[in-house]
Amino acid sequence: MDTATLDTPADTYAITIGLTINGQQRRLPVEPWTTLLDLLREQEGLTGTKKGCDHGQCGACTVLIDGKRVNSCLTLAVSRDGADVRTVEGLAEGDRLHPLQQAFIDHDAFQCGYCTPGQLCSAVGLLAEGKAKSRDEVREMMSGNICRCGAYTNITDAVLEVLGEGSVK
Amino acid sequence: MNRFSYARPSDVADAVREGRPGDVRYLAGGTNLVDLMKENVERPARIVDINRLPLHDIDDLPDGGLRLGALATNADTAWDKRVEERYPLLASAILAGASPQLRNAATNGGNLNQRTRCYYFYDTATPCNKREPGSGCGAIGGVNRIHAILGASAACIATHPSDMCVALAALDATVRVTGAQGERAIPIADYHRLPGAEPQWDNTLAPGELVTAIDLPNERFTEHYTYLKLRDRLSYAFALVSVAVAMRVEEGRITQARIALGGVAHKPWRVPNAESVLHGETPSQNAFLAAAHAITEGAHGHGENDFKVGLVRKAIVRALAQAAAGTPQSQTDKRVA
Structure with missing residues (x-):
């Protein structure tokens, strides 16, 4: 995991982070105000994860980060640099359902x-x-x-x- | 959400240096801060992401106490074997709060520093002295079912929403912080404050000070304790009122009784003088009722929350009975015994 100190000014468009998403290692440019939910849906096209309330009250956005369930709507993607993320798209093995x-x-x-x-x-x-x-x-x-x-x-x-x-x- | 600059320091000294200039917020789990940023209640110019600081551990203290790292999650804390065995009141209170997903992200430091859930604080179209000092209070004379009945002021009747902090108050925890002036330790009773004329300040942290840990003293309440939380639905809701009790009973008499209340004030509510009315008493409804009245002396509602005055007194009596009997409230079987 990258623990190097980061410091970016407000006009920086994106910071490149590393995430493993459903087993695939990805390098992704993210604006620091991007939630993990928006990153998954808008940038990665993983629309299985749903935006319900967008305030941590409904659980529709729940994903697994390093094996633990969290609300992706309240997670800034940049703060999880280096994490392993599993979404509903990553539960089945091929055609074999979880x-x-x-x-x-x-x-x-x-x-x-x-x-x-x-x-x-x-x-x-x-x-x-x-x-x-x-x-x-x-x-x-x-x-x-x-x-x-x-x-x-x-x-x-x-x-x-x-x-x-x-x-x- | 507004744009902001972002820093991710890897040691506490760097974080504290970063945290000093105005309009900076420390980001830990983000479960409250990110939500408030989406609502435009918080609009920080700079986010200092503290998640890489070495504050994730839970460690034994030489005196038999336990040090909870500020970045240990609520879930990891509640399910830590030492917390379960030595501080079951704390474990129970944490598990009464939020949801499993939120507890997996929310940290101990963040739990201390979460903001009120007052509707007017969240709604930037309405006045709120906490959000915008001097603008007024929408809750006084407004919709105030969830608001304070103790220690409120003419400026603010918001409550502190935490369950964990109510247990910490009963356990006499100490909050360890680091700032520009170095380290200091703040007793939990002095950490949160009453609103008075300056409700914008939830706690006694100096600007830029960072919570690094919560210390639990080597005083165990493993037999006679309970965390009783009453709310509008049985799970995943903030307390209307909650009661943490830590008690000692020797030879049929109460030798110590600590009572902390949640959902009723701007901070976890404790009145040590009121607790002493139980000392030497045998557990009884009358003794519990006397304590309930003593600790809630001066309580009054603001209209929609008038019911809380009676409710909290009954909850205190029930919680004291649970603690005395050694039958703490289950957080899964919701029946109140």
């Missing part, structure tokens, strides 16, 4: 689908944390993702099913 993606289909865990990429990334983070085990715990630990269609019970079922299988990364 077990959570399959479980969401099996449990009808969405209606309009807008919150789903954030729900999936959040659930991947939840599994990696290894803290939530019971239904109450899954509900609490998925509370950062709002679903306006109200698919919560099925989302919880889907997460619990994969949780029960263990061994999922």
Whole structure:
């Protein structure tokens, strides 16, 4: 990771940062006021990650940074120089869906689908944390993702099913 | 969001030098600052990104206490084995706040320094003495369901929104800061301030001072504690009122009881003199009620938040009962026992 001291004046258009996005190493020019969400969607064309509230209140923009789920809308991309970023586009392996993606289909865990990429990334983070085990715990630990269609019970079922299988990364 | 210049120092001395000139903001997790910049509440000319400073660790202190790095995330802090075992009140309070995603980015220093969630502070079309000194207060006589009932002023009735800081107040934590004049340690009780005539200042940091760590003393409250948070929905919402209790019970009598309140004032609310009414008492509803009245003496609402006065007293009684019984509030099973 680049730890060199950086200092740029306000009229600098872009700073070049390095990110690994879904396994691909990228060198990217970013304006320092660019959020990771806007970088992914507008510069990288990765529109799976959704802009809902853009204020950290809905969770639609959730991605995994160095394996941990965060709100990409409140993350300045420049501050994550060197990080590993995983988005919903990086969950499946080729045509093989991530077990959570399959479980969401099996449990009808969405209606309009807008919150789903954030729900999936959040659930991947939840599994990696290894803290939530019971239904109450899954509900609490998925509370950062709002679903306006109200698919919560099925989302919880889907997460619990994969949780029960263990061994999922 | 306004344009700004950007610096990313790699040691604390450089950061503090960068932080001194006006209109500079330190960026850590960004969960509050970036949001405020999007709302044009914060328009810094310069951002000093402190994420590369070596302040991410949680370390044992020689006296048995624990030092929480300013850049350790809220999640890493709440799930640190030593915090879970020695300071379960702090772990519980952190897990009562925000969402897992936010706690993964939000830092301990940032939690201390987050701004109020007063609607008028966020809305640049309305007056706010905190955002724009002298412009007035929209919340007084306005929409003020979430506002303060204690320690407010004619200039500002905003509350400090943190859960973590309420537990830190009950634990007598110390905030370590570094500035142009060197290092100093600020007791948590003196870190945040009441609004008075200058609500633009949330805390007692000097301009450019940087929080480097939070020290927890070697005083453990691992049996008789609770963090009880009441809010408009059961998860992912700021407190209407919250209560942190750290208590000792010996041979059936309360020998120490610390009570800190959240959601009711411009800072975590503690009244040590009021706590002493419990010393020597056996746990009882009457004793708890006396303490609840003593700690909230002078509380009054501003219209929509009148309910908080009664609610916080009941919450204090309930929290004291939970702590005395050794049955802390679960942050996942939401039933209040």
